[in-house]
Amino acid sequence: MTEGLFPVERARAEVAPGAVHVPGWLSAERQRELVAACREWGRGPVPFQHTVLPGGGVMSVQTLCLGWRWEPYRYVPGTAELPAWLAGLGREALVAAYGEHGGYAPDTALVNFYDAGAGAKMGMHRDREERSGAPVVSLSLGDTCVFRFGNTENRGRPYTDVELVSGDLFVFGGPSRFAYHGVPKVYGGTADPALGLAGRLNITLRETGLS
Numbered sequence: 001m002t003e004g005l006f007p008v009e010r011a012r013a014e015v016a017p018g019a020v021h022v023p024g025w026l027s028a029e030r031q032r033e034l035v036a037a038c039r040e041w042g043r044g045p046v047p048f049q050h051t052v053l054p055g056g057g058v059m060s061v062q063t064l065c066l067g068w069r070w071e072p073y074r075y076v077p078g079t080a081e082l083p084a085w086l087a088g089l090g091r092e093a094l095v096a097a098y099g100e101h102g103g104y105a106p107d108t109a110l111v112n113f114y115d116a117g118a119g120a121k122m123g124m125h126r127d128r129e130e131r132s133g134a135p136v137v138s139l140s141l142g143d144t145c146v147f148r149f150g151n152t153e154n155r156g157r158p159y160t161d162v163e164l165v166s167g168d169l170f171v172f173g174g175p176s177r178f179a180y181h182g183v184p185k186v187y188g189g190t191a192d193p194a195l196g197l198a199g200r201l202n203i204t205l206r207e208t209g210l211s
């Protein structure tokens, strides 16, 4: 977001070792294609759902999975396929972030929908149900959010708050692969109306290491 007199610089940044933010990575056309794909996936066989946590809490985010299906706190075989083109986009993302993809073969995609009006957010957590140390590729669409990227020890400081805007790529791998992260805030109404999306979509690609 632009605040006050000084536009905030949106340059590529290594937020922590192995954690790379590439602003504006997806073209407007690719963003529209991804939004359309998310809509299609939402029509079935698995709809977007609020995940219920073992303690009874309900996540404010709505999620669907392609490939392996994440449920707290494990992966189970899913019913929706992860398209080859999306895995290919994941490899392209790693080339953009690291200069090479290292044979990246994501076998699950978590698609999260944040309804900003309903206050959807995500608490600090680690993506740690995967048995592979391969990077997580994160693509953002729609409303701008604050993405909090922390450390591998605890949910608190040190952390860095990054604004993820529609089209941004964020990759975390290497020493940052199992770092805590979360989405404390989504700025409702910030999506480009031309995208035709009210709210925020985030797609993360991962290798589960399962077979």
Ligand SMILES: O=C(O)CCC(=O)C(=O)O
Binding pocket: 110, 112, 122, 127, 138, 147, 164, 181, 182, 183, 202, 204
């Ligand atoms: O929405 C985001 O940017 C992050 C999502 C996330 O951390 C997750 O799905 O595990």
Ligand SMILES: [Fe+2]
Binding pocket: 125, 126, 127, 181
């Ligand atoms: Fe996560």
